[in-house]
Amino acid sequence: MKRPVLTLYCLLVYAFLLAPILVVVGASFNAGNFLTFPPQGLSLRWYVTFFHNDVFMRAIRTSLWVAAVATVISGTIGTMAALYYVQHAGRWKETVRVAMLAPLLLPEVLTAIALLFFVYAIGIGTTTMIGMVAGHVLITLPFVFINVSASLESFDPSWDMAARSLGADRLTRFRRIMLPLIKPGVIGGALFAFIISFDTFTISFMLKGIGTSTLPIQLFDYLRTNFTPEAAAVSTVSIVLTLVVVIVSEKVLGLRIHRF
Amino acid sequence: MRAARRKGLGPLVLIAPAAVLLGIFLILPYLNIVVMSFRMPGQGTPYGPGFTTGNYTKFFADSFYLHQVANTLWIGLLTTAICLVVGFPVAWQLARGTMRFRALAYGLVLSPLLVGIVIRSYGWTILLGNAGLINRTLTGMGLIDRPLPLMYNALGIVIALVHVFLPFMILPIMAGIQGVDPSLESAARSLGASRFTAFRRIVLPLCTPGIQAGCILVFVLSLSAYVTPSLIGGLRVKTMAVTVVDALIDTFQWPWGSALALMLSVTGALCVVIFARLTRMKWKVARP
Numbered sequence: 001m002k003r004p005v006l007t008l009y010c011l012l013v014y015a016f017l018l019a020p021i022l023v024v025v026g027a028s029f030n031a032g033n034f035l036t037f038p039p040q041g042l043s044l045r046w047y048v049t050f051f052h053n054d055v056f057m058r059a060i061r062t063s064l065w066v067a068a069v070a071t072v073i074s075g076t077i078g079t080m081a082a083l084y085y086v087q088h089a090g091r092w093k094e095t096v097r098v099a100m101l102a103p104l105l106l107p108e109v110l111t112a113i114a115l116l117f118f119v120y121a122i123g124i125g126t127t128t129m130i131g132m133v134a135g136h137v138l139i140t141l142p143f144v145f146i147n148v149s150a151s152l153e154s155f156d157p158s159w160d161m162a163a164r165s166l167g168a169d170r171l172t173r174f175r176r177i178m179l180p181l182i183k184p185g186v187i188g189g190a191l192f193a194f195i196i197s198f199d200t201f202t203i204s205f206m207l208k209g210i211g212t213s214t215l216p217i218q219l220f221d222y223l224r225t226n227f228t229p230e231a232a233a234v235s236t237v238s239i240v241l242t243l244v245v246v247i248v249s250e251k252v253l254g255l256r257i258h259r260f
Numbered sequence: 261m262r263a264a265r266r267k268g269l270g271p272l273v274l275i276a277p278a279a280v281l282l283g284i285f286l287i288l289p290y291l292n293i294v295v296m297s298f299r300m301p302g303q304g305t306p307y308g309p310g311f312t313t314g315n316y317t318k319f320f321a322d323s324f325y326l327h328q329v330a331n332t333l334w335i336g337l338l339t340t341a342i343c344l345v346v347g348f349p350v351a352w353q354l355a356r357g358t359m360r361f362r363a364l365a366y367g368l369v370l371s372p373l374l375v376g377i378v379i380r381s382y383g384w385t386i387l388l389g390n391a392g393l394i395n396r397t398l399t400g401m402g403l404i405d406r407p408l409p410l411m412y413n414a415l416g417i418v419i420a421l422v423h424v425f426l427p428f429m430i431l432p433i434m435a436g437i438q439g440v441d442p443s444l445e446s447a448a449r450s451l452g453a454s455r456f457t458a459f460r461r462i463v464l465p466l467c468t469p470g471i472q473a474g475c476i477l478v479f480v481l482s483l484s485a486y487v488t489p490s491l492i493g494g495l496r497v498k499t500m501a502v503t504v505v506d507a508l509i510d511t512f513q514w515p516w517g518s519a520l521a522l523m524l525s526v527t528g529a530l531c532v533v534i535f536a537r538l539t540r541m542k543w544k545v546a547r548p
Contacts, residue, residue: 010353013346013426014368020383020423021375023393027386035386081278088271096275099282106286107484109501110525114289117296117514120306134285141278199376201487206505216378223382223491232386235379242374 025239028232035229046233056234058211059218066129066204066214067197070136075190077137078144079182085145086152104142111138112206119207126209135203140193147192151185191249195242297518306514315519325503325520329527332500335414335489336482336528339421340429343478344471346422347429351470354430355437369430377424381491384420385411388492412496420488425481429474436470437463472539476532483528500524 027035031043050056081100089096103111112135119131126132163173204214213221215238222231297315300308319325354365372380387393388410395407410416440463448458489499498506504524508517 006349006353006357010350010365013350014365016346016423017368017372017426020380020387020420021372023386024379024383077277077281080274084271084274088274100278102282103286105480106290107480107525107528109484109486109505110293110521111286111289113504113508113517113521114293115285116508117518118285118289118292121292134281137281138285141281195374199374201377202484202505205486206508216376219382220378220487220491223378223385231382235376235382238379239375246374 021239024232024235027229028236030229030232032229034227035232046229047237049228049230050233050237053230056215056218059213059215060237062212063198063215066133066136067194069133070140070197071190071194073133074137074140074144074193075186078141078189078193079148079186081141082145082148082152082185083178083182085149086155087157100145101142103138108139108200108202111135112202115203116206126207126212129209129212132204132207132209132212135207136197136200139200139203140196143192143196144186144189147189148182148185151182151188155181187249191245194245198238198242293518294522296515297522299515301513301515306512315515316523318516319519319523328498328500328503329524331414331497332483332524333527333531335417335421335499336479336531338414338418339425339482340475340479342418342422343426343429344475347426347474348433348471351430351433352437355434356442369427372423373427377485377487378491380424381420381488384416384423384488385491388416388419411492412494414493414497416492417489417497417499420492421482421485424485424488425478428477428481432473432477433467433470436467436473439470440466468539472536475535479535480528480532483524 027039028046029042029044030039031045032040078100081096085093085096085100098105115131115135115138116126119125124130159177160173163177168176199216201216201220204217205220208214208217215234219231219234219238222234296307298311298313300310300312300314302308350369354362354369385392389395390407390409390411392410394410395404398404399407410419444462444466445458448462449455453461484501485499486501486505489497490502490505493499493502500520501524504517504520507513507520
């Protein structure tokens with residue numbers, strides 16, 4: 001360690017980053033009726049309460065469903081757009097990039113409100129899940145786009161040309177050249193899309209219908225009126241779910257995630 | 261001619277779905293919300309017939325809302341500045357440090373992004389509350405008699421926002437520093453520049469784009485943050501985003517809510533433009 005002051009400073013920042021997350025996980029094992037310090041013994045009772053709470057279980061199912069649908073749609077659309085951006089955009093390159101990143105650059109709160117008014121303006125309202133899924137696709141699209149186009153950064157058009165001159169047809173060229181190149185980007189982008197969608201709040205909050213609350217919404221509602229450690233148990237399960245998804249994809253697929 | 265047509269239309273199929281999606285679910289809603297902000301307030305309906313500029317004059321006439329915008333901007337600025345000061349050394353160490361545990365450190369910086377914003381804000385309420393971990397520990401140690409006011413005020417909101425958005429500051433700055441060739445610094449040092457001068461004249465100007473990107477990202481995100489100010493600020497301190505969302509959810513005043521949301525976003529965008537102008541000018545002057 002060459003610079004002890006810098007190292008110590010960084011360790012403090014890492015502690016700061018982890019503190020609230022560790023506190024939530026710790027609080028979920030509190031045996032008491034309220035979040036008290038020091039905890040009144042250790043217990044898994046709040047996990048049991050949570051698993052028997054229909055409202056939360058339904059919210060988890062909704063969250064997983066919306067995240068899965070949004071990931072498939074934005075994974076497909078985003079990958080296609082990234083292929084266009086890298087290979088064919090030409091002088092429109094910058095326009096395509098800005099347009100694809102727009103949902104990330106615009107304030108999410110404004111996008112959510114605009115979408116809410118729009119689904120009412122076209123007459124579908126929040127009785128269907130169309131508005132919510134569209135919102136989730138919108139905010140996850142930039143992450144797929146970033147990841148896939150980053151994985152194509154090293155793409156050299158002469159590879160495609162070489163394959164063509166050797167007689168490979170369009171489909172073969174895509175399957176043998178493009179697909180292996182973009183695969184890690186697509187998986188990384190889809191993974192990020194899933195996590196972003198699973199955790200996002202504002203879009204779901206504005207566009208939720210009756211009985212279609214996602215887990216973050218249900219948790220937020222619960223936190224406004226309740227102070228039991230059940231919320232901590234819900235949070236911990238949510239964190240573990242995300243971690244499992246990340247670790248499994250890292251071990252199985254060996255991917256790299258580009259966030260920027 | 262057939263070849264030209266294939267070249268023109270074929271690739272467009274790739275971009276068409278994204279264009280349709282963004283057109284229908286982003287551009288149309290944004291046009292709609294601008295129109296909505298000029299509609300008449302409704303009586304028992306979300307909006308009435310006819311158009312007016314009244315929503316905007318109401319905004320500028322009422323010092324309560326101007327005050328609240330100023331308050332929101334102040335919280336955003338403070339969050340951005342603290343993120344920069346806290347995050348820069350970490351970004352530096354991640355980019356340049358010869359640590360054995362760099363992968364772990366990088367994972368630590370990324371980890372908050374994998375945990376939902378509601379959960380992270382909840383963690384801060386456990387830490388900062390009057391009966392929270394920090395106050396209990398301090399009273400237990402006999403350092404304070406009464407709990408410190410850490411929650412339900414701007415201080416608590418800023419602490420939690422810094423935590424929520426710090427990775428967005430660290431990552432672009434880290435990328436910026438990684439782009440600066442360390443030999444440039446060594447060259448400056450060998451020509452007699454002090455470590456500080458080499459940093460100020462060489463490294464800082466070169467990684468400015470990263471710093472700018474980080475600052476803009478954190479500032480914009482903290483202006484439109486809803487969950488954190490709502491959970492930490494409670495009813496006592498409200499930022500603009502909280503007021504807007506609550507106005508829409510509780511009272512259904514669509515035109516008024518639209519005008520408020522647009523004013524907040526336009527103010528934020530103006531700040532970003534001013535910031536970009538100022539920093540670019542300053543760095544130009546700093547260069548020899």
